[in-house]
Amino acid sequence: MFDALAERLESAWKTLRGQDKISETNIQEALREVRRALLEADVNLQVVKDFVEDVRQRAIGAEVVAGVRPDQQFIKIVYDALVEVMGESHHPLAIAPTPPTVILMAGLQGTGKTTATAKLALHLRKQEKTALLVATDVYRPAAIEQLVTLGKQIDVPVFELGTDVNPVEIARQGIAQARSLGVDTVIVDTAGRLQIDTAMMAELVAIKEAIQPDETLLVVDAMTGQEAANLTRAFQDQVGITGAILTKLDGDTRGGAALSVRQISGQPIKFIGVGEKVEALQPFYPDRLASRILGMGDVLTLVEKAQEEVDLADAETMSRKILEAQFDFDDFLKQTRLVKNMGSLAGIMKMIPGMNKISGDQLQQGEVQLKRAESMINSMTRQERQNPELLSSSPSRRQRVAKGSGYTVADVGKLVSDFQRMRSLMQQMGQGNMGMPGMPGMPGMNPMAGAMPGGRSGRSGSVKKPKKQKKKKGFGVL
Incomplete structure (x- = not known):
């Protein structure tokens, strides 16, 4: 994730090495490298222009810090600008004054919306909250069965009425069922299309009016680059969303979506999907992602995983x-x-x-x-x-x-x-x-070669899949 962007940005730092200080003259090459890096990462063009200009103004006006090299100071400036463009801080889920909290999931077909619905339910369960999933996608073959299967996998109940009932009525009855069960959160999975159309938007608006959700989250595919930001803005204009879940950030993505969504749509990224497993959902922290992009690691997320x-x-x-x-x-x-x-x-x-x-x-x-x-x-x-x-x-x-x-x-x-x-x-x-x-x-x-017993390349034997164990808090030797 973001490897190509990180490598490109590193070449920007190199242009400032050996310089005594940051000046308007020596920063031009570094800024050109930053611009190339962002464009190659498929960041929205207007976002790139605004970002580069912001970095230029911060760099030229930056006070020289004793003992800090110009390239190091420039990295800090880019880091601050990255955090700001991605939203500055984490935006947690809204919680209803009285349970249940209602979350409406939206998105196009193929973005991983149904899987993201189950991932979000598991995330809430880890926080010791109960949830109910509601299946309203009556159009896509096996969509309901997929959600039921995922629900069983994570031990979260699924409410469904088959494919012959109006999705709005399914959503309404699902909320009523959640209230009767006394669960903390109900997550409504909706139907998607291959592209935005009038019917899909009208159905989403009808469901939203019927259930009055506390959160309307749009699931977008990070591999679509800046188009993910444009999609988020379209849903915001026509339906009204409160945030986005960015999926497939573990794949061969250029990262443009993560850097564009907030600026283009005005809505924050709340979660990121970093794998196919139901456990692979993380809250989105702009500062942590900026650290990863700049090669500084992300120790906080690592500790939380542990x-x-x-x-x-x-x-x-x-x-x-x-x-x-x-x-x-x-x-x-x-x-x-x-x-x-x-x-x-x-x-x-x-x-x-x-x-x-x-x-x-x-x-x-x-x-x-x-x-x-x-x-x-x-x-x-x-x-x-x-x-x-x-x-x-x-x-x-x-x-x-x-x-x-x-x-x-x-x-x-x-x-x-x-x-x-x-x-x-x-x-x-x-x-x-x-x-x-x-x-x-x-x-x-080699950092990987001898750190493990028997460290040399060769054939790999079969590995028995470990039994799933109950997750507990604490931190140990890794």
Whole structure:
């Protein structure tokens, strides 16, 4: 997400390196690079013009800060401008004075609206709020079945009356059902079209008048670039919306939608979809996204993801085992599966400051290494996973594990030796005896290659899907 934009902006900073201060003369090349970066990201042309002019005025009028290089100062100026253009602050969902809060979902077909409806319900459930989904899309084949299936997956009830009832009546009865159940929030999924038409807009207006929603959220596809902003403005003019949910921001998107929606439509982005899974919905924070675009990471979102997945008691146990060098293969599997539950390895690494330089090939290599390690560990006995030393002293055990996982005896031996070195290093770092040197067995100091036991490229074995566990609060060792 935004990789191309980030790379382009970095070239703008380079034009100011070696300069004594920011001036109207030396800033011109940097501004040209910023303009190119935004246009290539498919940001709306008027937004680009206004943004570049805003940055120019801020830069020229900026006071020189002692000890801060011109390129660093320029990055801060661009960061502030990015935050402002995307909305400055997070806009939470409105809450009705008396339950239920009613949320109306709108959007074109193919934007992921029905899935976003379920994602939003799960997001609310994580906040210990109850919800009811209402299926009013009576036109698209299997739309109701899709919502019912998603509802079962996230354990949220779905109200539906089939395809022969008027959508307005379904919405009205759905609200009544929500009141009788005493739920906190009711989310109404509506029908979409391939393009904006009179019938769709008229139906949306009728449903909105019938149920008087507290929020009317438009689901838009980020991959449509600046067209997403134009679409948001069209819905705002004809229906009246309170915000947008931007989907598919994890894909090969240029990011123009995120930078254009607020300025063009006047309505804030409230959530972003960052994956296909129902858990992949995040509240939209302009400052955090600006940090990601500029390669500064997003530690706050990373911590929040970890808090959803980690049990505090487990984290304390894991910390103690690391300090005592008792961290075993079972613990390693538990930690890798925790990371997978938080999202893709690439997505997580991009949230860590300084890790934006890791290439896609390196991240892919890291994914392969994790799968290799899991495959070999899954071929071990319980006793071997809990006591790695058994494999160190027994060639026959290593041979059996190699045969069971489809790898060589040398691969298993490397996994065990790398794991033992990693465990020793983790103990030393935990006791404060050293900094963060390269881990033994890290070929070429590749940030992904040796950070995992058995770190080299090769075939990937099968990985058993971990059972879904109840998410608990806390933060632990990642």
